[in-house]
Amino acid sequence: MNWTFFHKLGSPRWFYDISGRWLPWFAVASALLLTIGLVWGLLYAPEDYQQGNSFRIIYIHVPAAFVAQSVYIMLAACGIVTLVWRMKLADVALRCAAPFGAWMTFVALLTGAIWGKPTWGTYWVWDARLTSMLILLFLYFGVIALSQAISNRDTAAKATAVLAIVGVINIPIIKYSVNWWNTLHQPATFKLTEKPAMPAEMWLPLLLAVxxxxxxxxxxxxxxxxxxxxxxxxxxxxxQAELERLS
Structure with missing residues (x-):
């Protein structure tokens, strides 16, 4: 296995240079995918035969939930790299990703509550899926608070890495909670291994939004x-040269 790319990622200067080349492409892709996916899903996708137009919140709820869980898995991976290889850039990624993951978890909980009122008749129930997502939000808060509470950078990096790794056990609980326990939350909207139950004009914009x-x-x-x-x-x-160029 070629580890050259992995070792290059440990160089702050190399990462800064290569990320500057990637950013415009990701920005354009994000703008296009979000615009097409959300406009298509929120305005033009057909109504659900059971939920009517209230189902459209999935075009925000599902992507937010996906990203919220994926980001925490990334935090755990960064935590392992931090502890095993002492790569400082992994700690940077962990710290910078945590707030976005927290926001996505909050959006998922908020949109889920809005969706739950017309669907279940209540904004919130203490079922397994909702409770485990709330725990995920608290884990994000813990990582953010811990990284800011410890003044020594190395100690803070180790502490946040350990919390991220320990907390990742919550991710499979979130994913399989609807199968393990009797919950109000519906199963996964679509899976990569199965044909989607909804028509293409409904799941394609969802895929673009994700x-x-x-x-x-x-x-x-x-x-x-x-x-x-x-x-x-x-x-x-x-x-210093880059800061002078930007100023």
Missing amino acids: LGFYTLFTVCLLMRMRNEVLRRESKTRWA
Whole structure:
């Protein structure tokens, strides 16, 4: 296996340069995917035969839930890299990704509550899926708070890495909660291994919206990481030259 790319990622300057080339492409992709997916889904997709137009909130709820869980898996992966290989850029990614993951979890909970009122007759129930998503939000808050509460950077990196790794056990609980327990929440809207139950004009915009949310996360992560890398490397010659160029 060629580890050259992996080792290059450990270089703040290399990451800053390559991410600057990637950003415009991800930004354009995000804008296109979100615009097409959300406009198509929210305005032009056919009504659901049971839920009517209230089902359209899935075009925000489902992508937010997907990204919220995926980001936490990324935090755990970054935590492992931080502890095993001592790669400082992994800690930067962990810190920069956590707030976005928290926001996506909040959006998923909020839209789920809005969806739940006409569907279940209540905004909230303490069932397994909703409760485990709420725990995910608290885990994000814990990671963010811990990273800011400890002044020593290395100690904070280790502590947040451990919390991210331990907390990842909640992700399979979220995913399989509708199968393991009797919950109000419906099963997965669509799976990669199965043919979607909904017609193409309903699930295609959902797929575009999901991809749009992921590319939006990528844009936000790269921008936050680039700023953090410049802040941490501010005493180096290349970072000072870049700061002068930007000022």
